[in-house]
Amino acid sequence: xxxxxxxxxxxxxxxxxxxxxxxxxxxxxxxxxxxxxxxxxxxxxxxxxxxxxxxxxxxxxxxxxxxxxxxxxxxxxxxxxxxxxxxxxxxxxxxxxxxxxxxxxxxxxxxxxxxxxxxxxxxxxxxxxxxxxxxxxxxxxxxxxxxxxxxxxxxxxxxxxxxxxxxxxxxxxxxxxxxxxxxxxxxxxxxxxxxxxxxxxxxxxxxxxxxxxxxxxxxxxxxxxxxxxxxxxxxxxxxxxxxxxxxxxxxxxxxxxxxxxxxxxxxxxxxxxxxxxxxxxxxxxxxxxxxxxxxxxxxxxxxxxxxxxxxxxxxxxxxxxxxxxxxxxxxxxxxxxxxxxxxxxxxxxxxxxxxxxxxxxxxxx
Amino acid sequence: xxxxxxxxxxxxxxxxxxxxxxxxxxxxxxxxxxxxxxxxxxxxxxxxxxxxxxxxxxxxxxxxxxxxxxxxxxxxxxxxxxxxxxxxxxxxxxxxxxxxxxxxxxxxxxxxxxxxxxxxxxxxxxxxxxxxxxxxxxxxxxxxxxxxxxxxxxxxxxxxxxxxxxxxxxxxxxxxxxxxxxxxxxxxxxxxxxxxxxxxxxxxxxxxxxxxxxxxxxxxxxxxxxx
Numbered sequence: 001x002x003x004x005x006x007x008x009x010x011x012x013x014x015x016x017x018x019x020x021x022x023x024x025x026x027x028x029x030x031x032x033x034x035x036x037x038x039x040x041x042x043x044x045x046x047x048x049x050x051x052x053x054x055x056x057x058x059x060x061x062x063x064x065x066x067x068x069x070x071x072x073x074x075x076x077x078x079x080x081x082x083x084x085x086x087x088x089x090x091x092x093x094x095x096x097x098x099x100x101x102x103x104x105x106x107x108x109x110x111x112x113x114x115x116x117x118x119x120x121x122x123x124x125x126x127x128x129x130x131x132x133x134x135x136x137x138x139x140x141x142x143x144x145x146x147x148x149x150x151x152x153x154x155x156x157x158x159x160x161x162x163x164x165x166x167x168x169x170x171x172x173x174x175x176x177x178x179x180x181x182x183x184x185x186x187x188x189x190x191x192x193x194x195x196x197x198x199x200x201x202x203x204x205x206x207x208x209x210x211x212x213x214x215x216x217x218x219x220x221x222x223x224x225x226x227x228x229x230x231x232x233x234x235x236x237x238x239x240x241x242x243x244x245x246x247x248x249x250x251x252x253x254x255x256x257x258x259x260x261x262x263x264x265x266x267x268x269x270x271x272x273x274x275x276x277x278x279x280x281x282x283x284x285x286x287x288x289x290x291x292x293x294x295x296x297x298x299x300x301x302x303x304x305x306x307x308x309x310x311x312x313x314x315x316x317x318x319x320x321x322x323x324x325x326x327x328x329x330x331x332x333x334x335x336x337x338x339x340x341x342x343x344x345x346x347x348x349x350x351x352x353x354x355x356x357x358x359x360x361x362x363x364x365x
Numbered sequence: 366x367x368x369x370x371x372x373x374x375x376x377x378x379x380x381x382x383x384x385x386x387x388x389x390x391x392x393x394x395x396x397x398x399x400x401x402x403x404x405x406x407x408x409x410x411x412x413x414x415x416x417x418x419x420x421x422x423x424x425x426x427x428x429x430x431x432x433x434x435x436x437x438x439x440x441x442x443x444x445x446x447x448x449x450x451x452x453x454x455x456x457x458x459x460x461x462x463x464x465x466x467x468x469x470x471x472x473x474x475x476x477x478x479x480x481x482x483x484x485x486x487x488x489x490x491x492x493x494x495x496x497x498x499x500x501x502x503x504x505x506x507x508x509x510x511x512x513x514x515x516x517x518x519x520x521x522x523x524x525x526x527x528x529x530x531x532x533x534x535x536x537x538x539x540x541x542x543x544x545x546x547x548x549x550x551x552x553x554x555x556x557x558x559x560x561x562x563x564x565x566x567x568x569x570x571x572x573x574x575x576x577x578x579x580x581x582x583x584x585x586x587x588x589x590x591x592x
Contacts, residue, residue: 063436110452124448174453175489182493219493226496230489240492305441305494341440348436352429360440 003324010089010326013081017332020077021320025049025339026365033346034358039066042347046070063347070340074333075127081329088198092326094155095189096333100129101156102185106178108137109169112146131155143169159184163239176232179223179240186216186242199326207319207327214315216245217274218308224255224264225304246271277307306362313338313364338362375551382555389548396540403533405469410526413519420516424509431509434502441495450490450499457481459507461514471529476518478511 007014025033029045036042039060046054053073057065082093104125111121118138125134133153140146147166151157159181169177193199193208220241227237238256242248247255247268254267268274281304316331342361349358375381438446459480465472491499 107448110449114452116452121448173489174449175492179492222494222496223492226492227489232489232492305497345436345440348433348439352433352436354429354433357433 006324009086010324013084013089014324014328016081016084017328018320021328021332021335023049024335024365025342025363027363030342030346030361030363033343036346036350039063039347039351042066042343042350046343063344063351066347067340067344070343071127074336074340077336078128078333088196089326089329091192091196092199092204093329095192096330097128097131098155098185098189099182100126101131101134101154102129102159102178102181104129104134105137105151105154105156105181106174108134109143109146109177110174112137112140112143113170113174115141156181156185158188173232176236176240179219182219183240183242186212186219187244190216190242190244203322203325204327207315207322207325208330211312211315211319211327211330213245214311216242217247217251217268217271218312220245220247220252220255221264221268221274222305222308224258224267225261228260247274273311277304277311281307306360309338309362310364313362317364335364379559382552382559385548385552385555389552392540392544392548396537399533399537399540402469403530403537406471406526406530406533409468410523410530413523413526417516417519417523420512420519424512424516427505427509427512431502431505434498434505438491438495438498438502441498442491446490446495446499453490459510468526471526473522473525474518475522476514478514480507 029049032045033042036045043054043057043061043066050070050073053069054066057069061069078093082090085093107125108118108121111118122135122138131154133150136153137146137150140150144166147160147169151160163180163184164172164177190209190212193205193212199205199208223237223240234256238252241252241255243252245252247270251267251270255264258264258267265275265278268278312334316334319325319327319331322328342363345361346358349355375385459478461476461478463474463476466475467473490496
């Protein structure tokens with residue numbers, strides 16, 4: 001039933017996004033890219049997919065400008081879709097941008113705390129996370145003003161409310177603020193896809209629940225792993241775990257008590273997927289080699305973060321098997337972001353002459 | 366070999382001969398000492414050159430690994446963390462202190478690196494994702510900076526030593542070729558003069574003064590003296 005009227009408002013967008021998805025680089029494209037000897041070759045190989053955006057690059061561009069141009073393409077496509085979206089899809093796409101907004105706001109808060117010229121900060125912000133009142137953040141000169149008059153006007157105000165006071169902004173580490181916001185955002189997004197009348201009970205809710213639960217679990221595991229050896233206490237760590245996901249609540253509780261990687265492994269044991277990752281990454285047995293691609297240490301195979309990325313891409317790919325769903329927009333953005341990361345990685349490997357690691361990209365098509 | 370220019374401005378008297386001999390002896394001792402110093406410095410200099418070569422090669426490798434680990438961070442975090450790291454760094458974790466090393470009277474500054482413990486300003490960077498890469502990248506770059514400090518220390522020593530060696534060598538050469546010769550020549554002339562004077566004394570007392578006066582100014586007789 002839910003598909004009956006879907007095309008009235010969203011059929012065009014779904015078509016466009018599916019078209020974009022077909023434009024993503026395939027395994028064949030990637031293997032061509034890895035054969036390149038120079039960045040110029042790479043640029044040439046990317047021609048069909050990124051032609052217009054890479055055309056203005058000088059010969060042998062740096063990898064960062066290459067990545068910036070590739071991101072430009074994503075942004076212009078996203079803007080086009082956003083401009084055509086109506087109703088709950090428009091709202092859904094707004095939710096998509098909140099994640100980037102959090103990054104931008106964190107950046108601006110850091111800048112304000114250090115009394116930097118916030119105007120130059122605006123240039124560093126992610127364009128997808130741009131919101132109308134963002135330049136106003138530059139007006140605030142101290143943190144209290146920022147909190148009381150500016151942040152309250154942003155779409156993120158709800159995420160600040162109740163969990164962060166203006167003293168917190170001053171005292172807490174910016175990473176903790178960022179992750180608190182992100183937790184609130186994920187919970188809100190989860191709530192949104194499962195309660196909005198247009199989405200509840202549809203494939204959108206189904207797919208998005210899977211994606212968001214995975215994202216929540218991934219964050220919880222990563223935060224736990226990364227907090228070992230830092231001043232982050234177990235109590236405040238626990239506050240950063242989203243209150244949903246496949247690990248919630250037992251796994252989260254165990255994560256919050258974990259002291260080492262072994263503890264994390266025990267905590268995720270209940271979910272077979274994550275358990276497999278931990279076993280495959282060779283974590284738990286030895287405390288070394290956590291994470292992906294340890295620099296020069298010769299970590300064979302893929303690390304945990306690689307596998308998380310891989311899993312994310314697989315979920316995103318399978319989102320396209322459903323019809324009449326908003327989730328494909330989310331999936332497409334994620335796939336495209338991974339593609340940009342892959343391109344940057346390959347370009348970096350070529351530029352730095354580290355060909356032996358060039359195959360470390362993630363391709364699902 | 367000799368001449369008026371190669372002679373110290375002294376009268377050829379017995380007393381000044383003694384003085385001259387003492388001076389020559391002093392100069393020779395000084396020359397030997399300086400020569401030894403120069404050799405010690407040169408030895409050190411060669412060693413430093415070799416170590417600079419090694420350090421530079423190591424530098425290349427380490428920097429490459431470091432740059433690549435940054436690429437890994439970019440991949441894992443999926444964005445630029447540079448600004449965040451810059452902002453959250455408050456005090457230096459990696460510091461250097463200088464100490465002086467005495468190599469045959471030359472003070473060479475040496476830089477020594479050390480890390481202050483318990484200082485992790487951006488320990489939480491990449492908490493959500495990529496934190497491990499960030500930490501690993503940081504360690505890699507700390508190693509790179511260590512190499513850089515080592516290289517800087519060696520290069521400073523290199524420049525200073527180079528300068529000092531030049532000065533010492535100049536002095537050694539000066540003593541060897543100019544000062545010593547002058548004194549030697551003066552002493553030699555005086556010895557010769559003494560001998561001649563003794564001969565003249567034997568020949569006759571009245572002629573003595575003329576001969577010695579003529580000898581003092583004449584060049585042609587001195588030319589034969591070779592040491």
